[in-house]
Amino acid sequence: MSQVDDIRRQMALIRHEMHYDVSNVVSDVESVMDWRSIIRRHPYITIGAGLAVGYFLVPRRKPATRTVPLPQALAEISPETLAAVIPPVVEASRKAEKPSKPLSRQLLGWGVGMLWPLVGQSVQAYAAMWLEDQIKQHLNPNPKPPGDRVPPSSSGRPGEPYDGAPATRDARRG
Structure with a gap:
């Protein structure tokens, strides 16, 4: 044995x-x-x-490239040619300008721009809590059920039994 x-x-x-x-x-x-x-x-x-x-x-900023014609090159162009070229260029630049948005759309864009970071942070916080809970459940497959919690004592002092009655205190005499 x-x-x-x-x-x-x-x-x-x-x-x-x-x-x-x-x-x-x-x-x-x-x-x-x-x-x-x-x-x-x-x-x-x-x-x-x-x-x-x-x-x-x-991303890195790209340097702004500006093409400025040389004064000598402009001097070589005849005034009639410049007069024929400049109005179409001015009209094309006017067409390229964006029309202004209505005020309601501007306010909506402002509101979304203000609230979007808050929504993003809330979603990130929720996702982090969910992921932590999943990891904890994976690491501890047998957690204690919530019904096994010990209720607090009636007086609030540790170690005293809970009898279900409301807490009462004796008046101090001094």
Whole structure:
């Protein structure tokens, strides 16, 4: 019977160690998956990475190219040719101008422009909470049901039983 007892002790020890190892792995995975803990541990690296990503994502400005005719080239053109060319150019530039939008459309654009960042942030926050809940459920497949919560004590002091009656306090005499 001593060999059977030894095997049982070894199995119990292995089960205990396995539980401890699994608990450590779960806590390590939770800390790795929590993006806030990474920011807390490495704030300067995170800021630098954010700046680098922003630098590479924002498109560069293209220099404005302006073609200005040289005065000498203008002097070589006859006045009759200039008179024939300038009115069509002026008319084409007038046609290219955008007509102004009605006031209601301008106000709608202003309102959407003000509210869109708020909507975007709300959607991001909701998505982050949902993703965190999904990860927590995946890491802890057997959560305690909400009905197992211990109700507070009637007096509000820890350790006192809750009897369902309203809390009463004795008046202090001084």
